[in-house]
Amino acid sequence: MKDKQSQWLNPVIEAKIDALLGQMTLLEKAGQLTQLGASIVGGFDFNAFLENPDPEMLKNVRRDFHEDWIKQGTVGSYLGVQGAEEINRLQKIALEESRLGIPLIFGLDVIHGYRTIFPIPLAEVCSWEPELARKTAEVAAREAAAAGLHWTFAPMMDIARDARWGRIAEGAGEDPCLGSAFAAARVRGFQGDDLTDPQHMAACAKHYIGYGAAVAGRDYNTVEMALQTLHEVYLPPFAAAVDAGVATFMSAFNDLNGVPTSANRYTLTEVLRDRLGFNGFVVSDSNSIGELVMHGYASDRKDAGKKALLAGVDMDMVTESFRFDIPELVEAGVVPLNVVDTAVRRILRVKFMLGLFDQPYRSNSAIETAAQLRPDHLELAREAARRSIVLLKNEAGILPLNKTLKTIAVIGPLADSPADMLGSWSFTGSAQDAVSILSGIQSATGAEVLYAQGCAADGKQPADFSEAVEIAKKSDVVIAVVGETARMSGEAASRQDIGLPGHQEALLKAIWQTGVPLVVVLSNGRPLALPWVAQNAGAVLETWQLGVQAGPAVADVLFGAFNPAGKLAATFPYAVGQVPIYYNRPLTGRPASDFWFTSKYLDGPVEPLYPFGFGLSYTQFAYSDLIVTPGAETITIQAAITNTGSLAGEEVVQLYLRDVTASRVRPIKELKGFQKILLAPGESRTVTFILNVADIGFYDPEMNYVVEPGLFNVWVGTNSAEGLQGEFWINH
Numbered sequence: 001m002k003d004k005q006s007q008w009l010n011p012v013i014e015a016k017i018d019a020l021l022g023q024m025t026l027l028e029k030a031g032q033l034t035q036l037g038a039s040i041v042g043g044f045d046f047n048a049f050l051e052n053p054d055p056e057m058l059k060n061v062r063r064d065f066h067e068d069w070i071k072q073g074t075v076g077s078y079l080g081v082q083g084a085e086e087i088n089r090l091q092k093i094a095l096e097e098s099r100l101g102i103p104l105i106f107g108l109d110v111i112h113g114y115r116t117i118f119p120i121p122l123a124e125v126c127s128w129e130p131e132l133a134r135k136t137a138e139v140a141a142r143e144a145a146a147a148g149l150h151w152t153f154a155p156m157m158d159i160a161r162d163a164r165w166g167r168i169a170e171g172a173g174e175d176p177c178l179g180s181a182f183a184a185a186r187v188r189g190f191q192g193d194d195l196t197d198p199q200h201m202a203a204c205a206k207h208y209i210g211y212g213a214a215v216a217g218r219d220y221n222t223v224e225m226a227l228q229t230l231h232e233v234y235l236p237p238f239a240a241a242v243d244a245g246v247a248t249f250m251s252a253f254n255d256l257n258g259v260p261t262s263a264n265r266y267t268l269t270e271v272l273r274d275r276l277g278f279n280g281f282v283v284s285d286s287n288s289i290g291e292l293v294m295h296g297y298a299s300d301r302k303d304a305g306k307k308a309l310l311a312g313v314d315m316d317m318v319t320e321s322f323r324f325d326i327p328e329l330v331e332a333g334v335v336p337l338n339v340v341d342t343a344v345r346r347i348l349r350v351k352f353m354l355g356l357f358d359q360p361y362r363s364n365s366a367i368e369t370a371a372q373l374r375p376d377h378l379e380l381a382r383e384a385a386r387r388s389i390v391l392l393k394n395e396a397g398i399l400p401l402n403k404t405l406k407t408i409a410v411i412g413p414l415a416d417s418p419a420d421m422l423g424s425w426s427f428t429g430s431a432q433d434a435v436s437i438l439s440g441i442q443s444a445t446g447a448e449v450l451y452a453q454g455c456a457a458d459g460k461q462p463a464d465f466s467e468a469v470e471i472a473k474k475s476d477v478v479i480a481v482v483g484e485t486a487r488m489s490g491e492a493a494s495r496q497d498i499g500l501p502g503h504q505e506a507l508l509k510a511i512w513q514t515g516v517p518l519v520v521v522l523s524n525g526r527p528l529a530l531p532w533v534a535q536n537a538g539a540v541l542e543t544w545q546l547g548v549q550a551g552p553a554v555a556d557v558l559f560g561a562f563n564p565a566g567k568l569a570a571t572f573p574y575a576v577g578q579v580p581i582y583y584n585r586p587l588t589g590r591p592a593s594d595f596w597f598t599s600k601y602l603d604g605p606v607e608p609l610y611p612f613g614f615g616l617s618y619t620q621f622a623y624s625d626l627i628v629t630p631g632a633e634t635i636t637i638q639a640a641i642t643n644t645g646s647l648a649g650e651e652v653v654q655l656y657l658r659d660v661t662a663s664r665v666r667p668i669k670e671l672k673g674f675q676k677i678l679l680a681p682g683e684s685r686t687v688t689f690i691l692n693v694a695d696i697g698f699y700d701p702e703m704n705y706v707v708e709p710g711l712f713n714v715w716v717g718t719n720s721a722e723g724l725q726g727e728f729w730i731n732h
Helices: 002-008 011-023 024-030 047-051 067-072 084-097 121-125 130-146 166-170 176-191 225-235 236-243 265-275 291-295 301-311 321-331 337-353 364-372 375-388 437-444 466-473 504-514 532-536 550-558
Strands: 036-039 039-041 062-064 078-079 105-108 204-208 249-252 281-284 391-392 407-411 448-452 476-482 518-523 538-544 621-630 632-645 649-659 670-679 684-692 710-719 722-728
Touching: 011 337, 024 036, 024 321, 024 337, 036 084, 062 265, 067 084, 067 621, 084 105, 084 364, 105 337, 121 166, 121 176, 121 375, 130 176, 130 337, 130 364, 130 375, 176 236, 176 649, 176 670, 204 265, 204 437, 225 437, 265 301, 281 337, 291 301, 291 364, 301 321, 321 337, 364 448, 375 550, 407 437, 407 466, 437 448, 437 550, 448 649, 466 504, 476 504, 504 518, 504 532, 518 550, 538 550, 621 710, 632 649, 632 670, 632 722, 649 684, 670 684
Parallel strands: 036 078, 078 105, 204 249, 249 281, 407 448, 407 476, 476 518, 518 538
Antiparallel strands: 039 062, 391 538, 621 632, 632 684, 649 670, 649 710, 710 722
16 A cells, blocks of 8 residues: 555655745644635525525626735635636736745545536445446546536445434445445546646545444444454545555544544544554544534634644644644644644645646536536436446336336326435535436336325425325326435434335335335335335335436336346344444344344344345346365355346455454455346356455454454355355465
């Protein structure tokens, strides 16, 4: 990993940084460590904006950018400014009116698209195609960079095992192997091969670290975990980002084992810098430095700034502690000047790597307009959306829908809701650009399409299912589009009950009682607990929140223009009482069985509703001929996969491993590899995995990474719960 990060230590650039540091005052140095959010002047209904994000609402907002600070050279970055014209105006002040002319760096949360909104990250991971994620991140960077931006606060790579946590929508699910592959791909997509390319931008690995393990799934809550769990489960995606050359990291809101991650020297310096060799800079999450006081870890803002900087945070987002307090702390001898210089060096290094000193105006209004919502961008959005869809049930082959259908009922609160197709963290997108599922269905079929909302998504209005039931009775099939609104997942959107909100399940039951075949289309930002749906619906499609091309993508799958191949990146619980639930749980001494004194529930199953890696196809696949060949340095695993159905289809072949006996309790299974293959009807292919022996170890009780000799079980299969089983021995 340190070799990958060596690109950041260019001798020519380091010499230029030395020259700048030699000229900077202490206040100017503190300014480089400061990121401001533009203050809104006058009224702005932020809640209304969240309910219906529309870029037009932002155009008339008046903001205070503290332009006098720019002229003084005492601000290094801005958060939330967008638009090439406005960014260039502020950049011009920094270059021409400040003493040293150091360019500003402008950042924004570009999570899953800028104007072309792609599927939420959790959905996209269900494609099991990291290359797809690289492409969508590249388009997001192109559009955002055209709007003048240099830096995105993405990708999020927090492992999440608790579906109550709203921000599971922003990440790659529950598995470190899958999460690492997507972390690296998204970094490469945002940053490209050359950060000076004005169509790319700096990426930010967030939220470092453990944020996805918040107790009780409640956002911003405390995190407790063993160091082995930290290093084996939660660190690998961040390490993969470092290996991919990520420019920046973001420290998180949570505390980790009693020490806030925005002031945690162990994670920020000992692990990130010394072990992983990261050479970019670390920015705090919004006001996470100020919140050290609320944690009870710092006495006041000044103490918080001191502890964050000394721990390894380089840039203060919003709190303004670094700008106002660090100079005083340095002059008092509390904070060494070399600590400040090191942080400034890291920030200047990224600015040089972005080419901002040579090309500070990276876009203009004409470029910005031309880059948004291009036809090829929309085509990729549709492709990404349909590849993200997971077929969870297809009883009696109800899907794809028969082209001879005469009347189709489309029912549900999310069927004609384009804004909710965008999902969380899509503030730069517009509902006007999104195609609803109803519209997609209407455009894809010659059948008569009847529509009724049925009920509101949130259940705040009285339920009246009469219209929905009436049109269901007139139809050959019902497509019920239910789930969560965009606001029901994402940041600050934890839920205690992760079933269908409001009256939606009651609506489904009323429709089901008509006896008309029922297809349930789920649109949501997290795994849901839906045992009734799983048992009674004829077919279930997990479509997540798919972005601007949601409607056409869902229609492609419903009517058979595309054969679904998605696999779940997170376990679906049978009931909320099972969470946190995840496939790679540690072995227990009393696994669940019919015997009374075993690890189970009195009132429900232990098994999930749908396991990690699960997903059906319109065709069928058979696995055979597992061969395991151990070697001194590598293990080769092969299996034959045959398409036994009548349609061409893609299958995600998954490799799992278990260390049977070890000096520390190991997971029941761990994903160690995956390949997606396309097979014609009747076609068979041998898939080969090559495992490095060095990659199948773990951290022992003394925190040494070890590969212990002994027996290993191996599975190759279609999901984490089933597959061909073999074994091999490690003898050294």
